[in-house]
Each structure stands twice: as C-alpha cells, then as structure tokens.
Amino acid sequence: MIKPAYLKEGDKVAIVCTARKFSREEAQPAIELLQSWGLVPVLGDTIGLDNFQLGGSDKERAADFNKQLADESVKAIWCARGGYGTVRIVDAIDFDLLMANPKWIIGFSDVTVLHCHVHNLGVQTLHGIMAFSVPKATQESKDSLYASLFGKPIRYVVGHHSANILGEAKGELVGGNLSIIYSLLGSRSSIETKDKILFIEDLDEYLYHVDRMMHNLDRNGLLKGLKGMIVGGMTDMHDNAIPFGYDAIQIIKSLVAQYDFPVVFDFPSGHGVENRALRMGAVVSLNIKASGVELNI
Template sequence: MKTPPKLEQEDQVAIVATARKVKKEELQPVINLLETWGLKAVVGSSIGLEENQFAGSDEERAEDFQRQLDNPNIKAIWCAKGGYGTVRILDQLDFTKFIKNPKWIIGYSDITALHSHIHNIGISTLHAQICLNIENKSNLTRETLRKSLFGEVVDYTFSHHKLNRNGIAEDEIIGGNLSVLFSLIGSKSDLDTRGKILFIEDLDEYLYHIDRMMQNLKRNDWFKNLNGLIIGGMSDMNDNAIPFGKTAEEIIAETVTDYDFPIAFNFPAGHIEDNRAIMLGKKISLKVTSNESYMSYI
C-alpha cells in the first residue's frame, strides 16, 4: 500500500466538489485554516456550479477532480461536501498519473466511494472532515487532519463501550460510511475485508436498514476473515412507529456475534462534532480492553 508524501509548507491543496453543490463563500473558513497551516488553497472549477443537488454535471465534477489528480503542483485534494454523487464520477476518472505520483484524498461520508475505489489501486487516503463546516468541529478534528497531512504521529485512546469485545489486532484499516460501503458491494470499488480491520459509521438511517446492510455484509462474508471492527458515530438514527427494538450499536454487535475478532465502539469519527482523521489503508494496532480502546499506526 503506497502512502502519499507528507505535505510541506507552501504546498497547494485543491478544494473540489464531487457530490453536492457548495458556494465559494461557504469555504472561506477552510481556506483561512489552510493558510494558518502554511498551505495554499486552490479552489476547483466545480465549486459554485449547480445542477439540481449536484455541483454541476457529472462531467464537470469529474473534469475538475481529474485536473487536480493530474496537476503535479497539487499535493492533496480536499472534498468540499458530501451528500450524494461521488459514485457517479468514479468510472470517468483516470488514476494513471495519480498511481505514479499519489496525493492525499481527503473527505468522509459520500467520499467513502473514492476511498474504497482508491484502496483497490493500492494507495492510502484520508477519512477526515470535509471542508464544509470544519470551523464547527472539534479542535481534534482539525488537528488530527493537520498532523496526518504533515506526517506527524497520530494515535487514539477512546472510551469503553459495553458492547466491545476485548482483543488485539494488527493490520490495514479500511472502511468508511456503512451505507456507501453497502452500495458498492459487487462493483469494482467493493472492498476485500480479509485480514483487515474495518471501520464503519453512519448517519440518519432507519434502524431496520442498518440491520439490512449488516446482514448483507455478513452474507457477503465481510466478517468471515476480518481481524477487527471499529465503530464510529451512528448518529441521528430513525425508527418506525413499531420500534425495531435495538439500537444501531446493538444491531451491529448482534450481527457479528459468531466471530471472535476484537470490536471497539465509540471511535471518535463520523457525523459527530469530534470527527478525527483516519489514514485508510495504513497498518494499525487495535487494542480493546475492559477500560479503554487504543488505535495507533504501525
């Protein structure tokens, strides 16, 4: 697995929209943040475009992303907003130059489509806060992203959860948004979870749909040879008039009852205020104890 080079002062970071539309003025806080880090923001042509929900047409969004992929002066590409739409441009992208000269791709939620696709070509990406509303996130949301980009040490200690399963695992971390991962099954962007540590998070789903997705992953053998499972925020879940009867966390724990890998809930990432950066594709050490859980890069 290739790791993109760490950033240096004065490096350029492109801001693009791969999914929903966003106005340039909404991005001023992240442009200012990049300046405080000593980096230069390059606003892509997809910013400000509109086609219904999307930031312009699929072709316009793909062209902007391709331009930033191929530009040797751009050292990282930061996705401005999620929502839905990234999957629509995946098959229009040519990663030939990117493979030779990788750069960090940054985002989460809908950007999971990019993370998964790029994982399959052997390059690490950054599951981290999108540009929009980064000023309203925790300081650690911003600081773990900065440290990851500049090659500084990042590790995590997070709180115990009653549904955890104790144990130790070491291997590559993969994953992202559960709904997006579910939608990619059977495609060229589907993940091979064998021997990996899987991270999942989600937002605004019905509890029965969490169960349906987890059952689908189980039936596709995602958990059969998995080495570990990390669960981030499962935020703002919905229920029916007749309750499903379990929380999202309980649904996940029940689905993987028959396996013996360590499980760590409460990881500080996802659609929550504290959305810390994860270098997907990197080898990590996961340790789950009766008191706390620990994750560090190897």
C-alpha cells in the same frame, strides 16, 4: 499500500466538489484553515457551480477531479462536501493519474466511494473532515487532520464502551460510511476486508436498514476474516412506529458475535460531533481493554 507524500509548508491543496455544491463563500473557513497550516488553497473549477444539488454536472465534476490529479503541484485533494454524487463520477476519473502521482484524497461520508475504490488500487487515503465541515469541526478533529497530512504520529485513546469486544488487532484500515460500503457491493469498487480492520459509521438511517446492510455485508463475506472492527458514530438513527427492537450498536454486535475479533463502539469518527482523521490503508494497531481503547496509526 502506496502512501502519498506527507505535506509540507507551501504545498497546494485543491478543494473540489465530487458531490453536493459548495460556494466560494462557504469555502472561506477551509481556505483560512489551510493557510494557517502554511498550505496554499486552490479552488477547483467546481466550487461555485450549481447543478441542483450537485456542484456541477457529472462531466464537470469528473473533469475538475482529473485536473487536480494531473497537476503535479497539487499535493492533496480535499473534497468539499458529501451528500450524494461521487458514485456518478468514479468511473470517469482517470486513476492512472493518481498512480503516476499519488496524492492524498480527503473526505468522509459520500467520499467513501473514493476511499474504497482507491484502496483497491493500493493507495492510502484520508478519512476526515471536509471543507464544508470546518466551521463546526472540533479542534481535535482539525488537529487530527493536520497530523495525518503532515505525517505526525497518531495515537487515539478513548474511554471504554460497555458493548466493546476486548482484544488486540493489527492490520490495514479500510472502510468508511456503512451505507456507501453497502451500495458498492458487487461493483469493482467493493472492498476486500480479509485480514483487515474495518471502520464503519453512518447517519440518518432507519434501524431496520442498518440491520439489512449489516446482514448483506456478512453475506458478502466482509465480516468473515476481519482482524478487528471500529464502529464510529451511528448518528441520528430512526425507528418505525412499531419499534425494530434493537439499536444500531446491538444490531452490529449481533452480527459480529459469531466471529472472533475485537470491536470498539462509538469511536469518535464519522458524522457525530467528533470526526478524528483516519489514514485508510495504513497498518494500524488496535488495543481494546476494559480500561479503554488505544488506536495507533
């Protein structure tokens, strides 16, 4: 995998909308955070645009992203927020610009479209808080993004979860939001997971739909041949009047139980309180013991 250059003080970071709209006022906390790290914020042309839910038209959002890819002085592109809309522009993005000048693409949730598509191109990306997330982000989440961007060693140690499947694994990290991974199945943005460690997380889903998505990942071969799995926050799940009968963790465990790889549940990344940064495409080591879990990136 191609690893973009780590950042240094004075580097420019562009903030752009690939999905929902984001105002200049909302961008201020993210601007101040970047400045506190010695970086130079650059507001993309889409910041402040208002196209109903979206931060500008599809054409405007794709053009802004391509502009930042083409600008060699911009060393990272920080997606403003998620929601929905990135898949509408992914085929209009000129990824030849990225291959000619690799740079970090940062975000989570709907930005999983880019994590998956760019992973297939062989370039690492950063799954972590977005500009919109800054006011509510924990210090640990912000610190982990800083460490990831500046090339610091990352070692996460978390407590044991009773559902964990113990073991050790090493492999490329791939994945992101479960709903987005599911929605990309059958497209050229769908990911190859064999011999990799798959990360999934999600928000605001009905339990029966989590079951549907996991079964479809399995039927498409995304679970077979995994080295390991990291399940982040499965946050604010819903049930029907007639209960589905299983929670999200039980649903996922029932699907992976047929395979022989370690799994950690409730890892502090995703839509929950904590959203620790993950270098997607990096070779990581995962060690799940009864005493706790260690992830080295």
